[in-house]
Amino acid sequence: MTLLAEPDAPAETGEAKKPGTTTRLFGLLLPYRGKLAVIAVLAAVTIGLNLLGPILLGRATDIVFAGLVSRGLPAGATEEQVLAQLRERGENTLANVISTVDVVPGQGVDFDALGRLLLLILALYLIGSISMLVQGRLVAHIVQHAVFSLRAEINAKLTRLPLSYFDRNPRGEVLSRVSNDVDNLQRTVQLSIGQMLTSMLSVVGVLAIMLAISVELALLVLVCVPVALALAAWISRRARPRFAEQWQSTGALSAHVEEMYSGHALITAFGRQEQAAREFAERNETMYRSSFGAQAISGLIGPATRFVTDLNYVLVAVAGALRVAGGTVSIGDVQAFIQYSGMFSRPIIDVANFSGQLQSGLASARRVFELLDEPEQPPAPARPATVSPVRGHVEFSHVSFRYTPEKPLIDDLSLTAAPGQLVAIVGPTGAGKTTLGNLLLRFYDPDSGRILLDGTDITRLTREELRSSIGLVSQDTWLFQGTIAENIAYGRPGATREEVVEAARAMCVDRFVRALPDGYDTVLDEEHGGLSAGERQLITLARAFLAQPAILLLDEATSSIDTRTEVLIQQAMASLRAGRTSFVIAHRLSTIRNADLIVVMDRGAVVERGTHEELMAANGFYARLYSA
Incomplete structure (x- = not known):
């Protein structure tokens, strides 16, 4: 009928014309x-x-x-x-x-x-x-x-x-x-x-x-x-x-x-x-x-x-x-x-x-x-590669990336993390630290260069396999509506109650959960059950601890936690990091002094790298950040 008539949607350049x-x-x-x-x-x-x-x-x-x-x-x-x-x-x-x-x-x-x-x-x-x-x-x-x-x-x-x-x-x-x-x-x-x-x-x-x-x-x-x-x-x-x-x-x-x-x-x-x-x-x-x-x-x-x-x-x-x-x-x-x-x-x-x-x-x-009709992320390869078991050797090889074409962010970055190594990534705001984590998780793909996991280009892996080997804790604490136990168990489906409690104890969650009227059965609503930002962040750390991933990616994961609790967390994380590659993005430089490798970034490039002592002795960009 006339009232239903409507012109077909215009075709995208180089694409077949879509139906109206x-x-x-x-x-x-x-x-x-x-x-x-x-x-x-x-x-x-x-x-x-x-x-x-x-x-x-x-x-x-x-x-x-x-x-x-x-x-x-x-x-x-x-x-x-x-x-x-x-x-x-x-x-x-x-x-x-x-x-x-x-x-x-x-x-x-x-x-x-x-x-x-x-x-x-x-x-x-x-x-x-x-x-x-x-x-x-x-x-x-x-x-x-x-x-x-x-x-x-x-x-x-x-x-x-x-x-x-x-x-x-x-x-x-x-x-x-x-x-x-x-x-x-x-x-x-x-x-x-x-x-x-x-x-x-x-x-x-x-x-x-x-x-x-x-x-x-x-x-x-x-x-x-x-x-x-x-x-x-x-x-x-x-x-x-x-x-x-x-x-x-x-x-x-x-x-x-x-x-x-x-x-x-x-x-x-x-x-x-x-x-x-x-x-x-x-x-x-x-x-x-x-x-x-x-x-x-x-x-x-x-x-x-x-x-x-x-x-x-x-x-x-x-x-x-x-x-x-x-x-x-x-x-x-x-x-x-x-x-x-x-x-x-x-x-x-x-x-x-x-x-x-x-x-x-x-x-x-x-x-x-x-x-x-929005463009989707690139599909998985027809014959995906597998990495099993994942050792955790990560290499960024001449990686370049920008969110918008007119604004460069990362240019020709190369970085290697050996299995079991603790790599800290530091630098001023906007240096590209969090972007490295996004690239490793394939939230974005590099414009050029490669990222290798145990020698295999991560674009040859399925996203599910890649991300299942990486445990992410970001500064934005995401908790869903459910009990505290369910939020922790989200890191590993099928985990027992005992395993949930063990992870909570390791990450200092058990001490404040026990004080709640319903304990681990406390339901977190949109306001997160009255928990503080630091307590919510501890729950996300317990979730990552329970997952036992091969690679840990901690993006300002302790930014909302007090100094004393952070010391306890660092001690617990030491056992979790054993044999696992860990990337820690931090502004609080005192927390990464014991890192095996500190990578200093500025404007998307690696300007310095080394241990804390080596970088302080060089009296360069890192030393000025640390003193500040």
């Missing part, structure tokens, strides 16, 4: 085409039964009219005799009207025939309602399963997206696409199946019956259809960009709310509530204007099409009355035709009113498909 959003949207339903066929049959049955209703009601009207007229006519006379007498008296119009129905002079209303007809009408409407109920349940079943599969596809897509995607897009924006846009898309698809299918079948069926009753009246109705559809399409095209703006502003507002909520403590501490409120008001105003514009424009469709169809209704009523007076059709046929005229116009009005939701749904679908 509408095509992809309905492509979600292809796995359910068998059930869709059943829905189509049920819809045809429902509409067919509903279409019989006006015809039968018209016959009922004719029975009542004929009965009322026959009461005033002499009993025993025939209909032809009565009509001849009326025409002799000059009452031609009345004669024409009576000639359109079967009149038995003096009989009155045939209540038996009328009762049978009404019971038949009731049975047809009852069967139609049951068919509609089954159809609705099938539609709900299909749509829910289709959206369930879509959410699973989105979730799988998110796991394949590179870290750079999440660096570019605010979390609230991503969440809005996954939740708000998918929910809106679901409403659109559900309405589309029932609305569009029923509307098309209704229009075809009603048109066939109207042509059978009166070709002239049917043509009068058809004249108004193109006008109504042209109006709806014209308004719909102008509403489409407004709906795109609406859902973009919804994503921006969600991102701002998520940011303000997560940073509520800092906003309060710095007294920036008014600024946050102003920013919220600005984004809310943008969303209000785009939403109001979209709804205001799309809201014109209903009144415009209704005006055209109401005008058509009046024309049909007048033309029908003239044809009754001319004896061409009966009153019951005109009554049925007027009902059919309404039934013919109603789907057009419904589709026109639905076009606003359709444009909104298409805007959401476009955002969802944009997410699904």
